[in-house]
Amino acid sequence: MIAIRLAVSEIRRISAGTLPKLAILAMAVIPSLYAGLYLFANEDPYGELHRVPAALVVQDRGATTTNAINGTTEKVDYGGEVAERLLRGDGGFGWVETTEGEAESGVRNGRYDAALIIGPQFSEELTSSARFEPERAGLTLITNNANNYIVTRVAETIVGDVRDTIATQVGTVAASSFLDGLSVVHTDLTKGVNGAQELVTGSSRLTSGTAELVDGTATLARGAEEAANGAARLESGAGELATGTRRIANGATTLSNGLEELKRRTGSLPADTRKLANGAQEVAAGNAKVAAVGDDAAEVAGAVVDQFRAARASLDEGLDSLVEQGRMTDAERDALLALFADAEVPVDAVAAQIESAADRLDALSRGSSEVAAGTEKLAGAAPVLTRGVRKAASGGAELASGSARVDRGAQTLARGAGTLADGTEEVANGAERLATSSLALRKGSARLETGTSELRNGLQDGLRKVPDLDKTTARDTAETIGDPVAVKEDTLAPAGSYGAGLAPFFMSLAAWIGAYVLFLLVRPLSSRALAANGPATRTALGGWIPPAVVGLIQVAVMFTIVRFALDIDPVYEVATVALLVIASMTFVAILQALNAWLGEVGEFLGLVLMLVQLVTAGGTFPWETIPEPLRSLHWLLPMSYGVNGLRQTLFGGEAWIIVRDVSVLFGVFVVAILLTALAARRQKVWTPKQLQPELVI
Structure with missing residues (x-):
C-alpha cells in the first residue's frame, strides 16, 4: 500500500x-x-512494386525452329513473349518499353530503378540446343545501388523468376520434341523387330545348309587326302626306282668299262703268269738257302750268349773270393760287375736280333714257297680266266645299254609321279581349305543366327522399354519434365x-x-x-x-x-x-x-x-x-x-x-x-x- x-x-x-x-x-x-x-x-511493399519504374529493352529478332520429326518449320519469339508478360503486369515492376540508351541513362539518373535488356539473339540462343549448337541465352539486368539497394535485390529476384519461366517453357518444348522422337523410335523399332525376325529365319536356313556343306566338304577332303597320300607314295617309290635304276645304269656302265679294261689287260696274262711262276720258283729256292744261313747264325749267337753268362758267373765267384781275401773291396767288385753288366746288354740285344732275323727268314722262305705254288696254279688257270673275262666284257656292254634304257624310263616315271603328287596335294589342300572354310562358314552362320536372335530379342526389349504415349500423356509428361518441381509451401506459423x-x-x-x-x-x-x-x-x-x-x-x-x-x-x-x-x-x-x-x-x-x-x-x-x-x-x-x-x-x-x-x-x-x-x-x-x-x- x-x-x-x-x-x-x-x-x-x-x-x-x-x-x-x-x-x-x-x-x-x-x-x-x-x-x-x-x-x-x-x-x-511487394504488392506495391508496380509503382517502381523499370525499363524494358526488347531487341530479340526471333528464330526459326525445324521439327526433327516431320521437317516443318516454326517461327518463335521468346523475347516478345517475355516482354508481353512483363508489360501486362506479371513482372512486379512498372515496366516501360524503351531503347537501350534511354534505359541505361534512366537507371543512371534515377528515372528507372532497373532495366532489363533482351538481346537480339535471345530466341536463337534458346533454340540452339535443338541444332546441337548449344548456347546459353542471356538477359542483361542493369541496376544502380545508388538509387536503392533493395530494389537491386528485388530486380534480381524478378529476373530470376523470368528466367525460370523461360526455362520451363523451353524445357517443355524440348521435352515434347524428345517424346515425339521416342514415338518415332517406337515405330521404327517395331519395323526393326519384324526385320530382325526375318533375319533369324533366314540365318536358321543358312545354318542348316552350311551343316550339309560341311559334311560334303569333309568327305571330299578325306578322299583328296587319301589320293594325295597315294600319289605321294607313288612319287616316293618312283623316285626310289629312278635312283636305283640310275645307280644300276651307272654301275653297269662302270662294270662294262672295267670288264673291257680287264679284258685288255688280261690278254697277256697267261704268258705273264708263266714267267711269274718260274721266277717265284727261283725266289723260293734262294730264300730257302738264306733261311738256312740265318738259322746257323742264330745258333752261333745263342752259344755266344751262353758263354758270356757262364763267364759272368765265374767272374762273380772270383770277385767274391777276392773280396773275402781282402784283396779287393766291395766297391771295386761292384764297379767291375757294373762294367760287365753294361757289356752284357748289347750282347743280348745282338743275339735277340739275330734270332728274330732268322725267324723272319724262315717265314720268308715258307711264304716264297707258297707264292711259287700259287703262281704255278695261276699260270695254269690264266687262259681260262682270259676267256671268261672276254665273255663278261661282252655281257657287261649289253647290261649297260639295257640299264640305261631302264633308267630313262624310271626318270620319266618319277617326273610324272611328282607332277601327279603335286596335283593331288593341291587338290587335297584345296579340299582341306574348303572343308575348313565350310566349317568356319557353319560357325559363322551359327553366330549369325545367334546374333540375329540376340538382335531381335534386344530390339524387342528396347521396344518394350520405349514408351508409346498418347498425345495427352505426352503433353502432360513434357510439361512435367519442363517444370519438374512444384514447391508446396507449408508454413507452420504464417505471418500473413x-x-x-x-x-x-x-x-x-x-x-x-x-x-x-x-x-x-x-x-x-x-x-x-x-x-x-x-x-x-x-x-x-x-x-x-x-x-x-x-x-x-x-x-x-x-x-x-x-x-x-x-x-x-x-x-x-x-x-x-x-x-x-x-x-x-x-x-x-x-x-x-x-x-x-x-x-x-x-x-x-x-x-x-x-x-x-x-x-x-x-x-x-x-x-x-x-x-x-x-x-x-x-x-x-x-x-x-x-x-x-x-x-x-x-x-x-x-x-x-x-x-x-x-x-x-x-x-x-x-x-x-x-x-x-x-x-x-x-x-x-x-x-x-x-x-x-x-x-x-
Whole structure:
C-alpha cells in the first residue's frame, strides 16, 4: 500500500497542469506512432512494386525452329513473349518499353530503378540446343545501388523468376520434341523387330545348309587326302626306282668299262703268269738257302750268349773270393760287375736280333714257297680266266645299254609321279581349305543366327522399354519434365504479410522506446520516499509503478492500432497482450535500475542498450547472421525474448517457447527491481555527487 501511495503521489506530481498531462499523453502514443507508422509503411511493399519504374529493352529478332520429326518449320519469339508478360503486369515492376540508351541513362539518373535488356539473339540462343549448337541465352539486368539497394535485390529476384519461366517453357518444348522422337523410335523399332525376325529365319536356313556343306566338304577332303597320300607314295617309290635304276645304269656302265679294261689287260696274262711262276720258283729256292744261313747264325749267337753268362758267373765267384781275401773291396767288385753288366746288354740285344732275323727268314722262305705254288696254279688257270673275262666284257656292254634304257624310263616315271603328287596335294589342300572354310562358314552362320536372335530379342526389349504415349500423356509428361518441381509451401506459423512479419520486432522496440521516454519525465525513485527512510523495496516499487502504468497505456494503444487499424490479427490475442505487458514492465524496470544507479549516465546507457538490441534481437534477418561478438549477446538481452515471444503469440508458434520467453522476461524484471531496491538503499545517504552531479543531461 505504501508503494501504491508513493506511485499515486508521483503520478499527481507529473500530471499537475495541462502541459504535463499533454506530455504524458504524447508519451503514451509514442510507441504507437513508431510501431504503427513502420508497420503501415511496410504492410505489403511487394504488392506495391508496380509503382517502381523499370525499363524494358526488347531487341530479340526471333528464330526459326525445324521439327526433327516431320521437317516443318516454326517461327518463335521468346523475347516478345517475355516482354508481353512483363508489360501486362506479371513482372512486379512498372515496366516501360524503351531503347537501350534511354534505359541505361534512366537507371543512371534515377528515372528507372532497373532495366532489363533482351538481346537480339535471345530466341536463337534458346533454340540452339535443338541444332546441337548449344548456347546459353542471356538477359542483361542493369541496376544502380545508388538509387536503392533493395530494389537491386528485388530486380534480381524478378529476373530470376523470368528466367525460370523461360526455362520451363523451353524445357517443355524440348521435352515434347524428345517424346515425339521416342514415338518415332517406337515405330521404327517395331519395323526393326519384324526385320530382325526375318533375319533369324533366314540365318536358321543358312545354318542348316552350311551343316550339309560341311559334311560334303569333309568327305571330299578325306578322299583328296587319301589320293594325295597315294600319289605321294607313288612319287616316293618312283623316285626310289629312278635312283636305283640310275645307280644300276651307272654301275653297269662302270662294270662294262672295267670288264673291257680287264679284258685288255688280261690278254697277256697267261704268258705273264708263266714267267711269274718260274721266277717265284727261283725266289723260293734262294730264300730257302738264306733261311738256312740265318738259322746257323742264330745258333752261333745263342752259344755266344751262353758263354758270356757262364763267364759272368765265374767272374762273380772270383770277385767274391777276392773280396773275402781282402784283396779287393766291395766297391771295386761292384764297379767291375757294373762294367760287365753294361757289356752284357748289347750282347743280348745282338743275339735277340739275330734270332728274330732268322725267324723272319724262315717265314720268308715258307711264304716264297707258297707264292711259287700259287703262281704255278695261276699260270695254269690264266687262259681260262682270259676267256671268261672276254665273255663278261661282252655281257657287261649289253647290261649297260639295257640299264640305261631302264633308267630313262624310271626318270620319266618319277617326273610324272611328282607332277601327279603335286596335283593331288593341291587338290587335297584345296579340299582341306574348303572343308575348313565350310566349317568356319557353319560357325559363322551359327553366330549369325545367334546374333540375329540376340538382335531381335534386344530390339524387342528396347521396344518394350520405349514408351508409346498418347498425345495427352505426352503433353502432360513434357510439361512435367519442363517444370519438374512444384514447391508446396507449408508454413507452420504464417505471418500473413510482410508488415505482420515485422510486427514482433517493431512492437518490442516501440515498448522499449516508450519506456525510455518515460524517464525523461518520471524520476526513478521518489525523493520523499528516500527522505522518509522507508523500505528500499517499497521505494523501488513506488518509483516503478508510475512509468509502468503509462507503459500499460502505451502497449494498450499500440496493440489496438496494430490489431484494428493495421488488421494484424494475432493467433493468441490474450497471450500477445500479456507478453506486451510483461515486456513493457520489464523494460521499465531495466531503465529504472539504470537511472537509479547511474542517473543521467544510466539514461544514456538505456539509449545505447536500445541501439545494441536493434541489432542483436534478430528482428529482420536471422540473428545467426549477426557477426561476433554481437551474436553472443542475442540470448543475453531482454528484447530478443520479447521479439521471439511475440512471433509465437502473433503467428501461432509453440507454447513452450512463449512460456520460456515470459519466464526470462519475468526473471529480468525481478532482477531489475532488486537492483533498483539496492540503489534505493544506497541513496538514503546523500553524497556530494548527489548534491552536485558531475553530469546533468
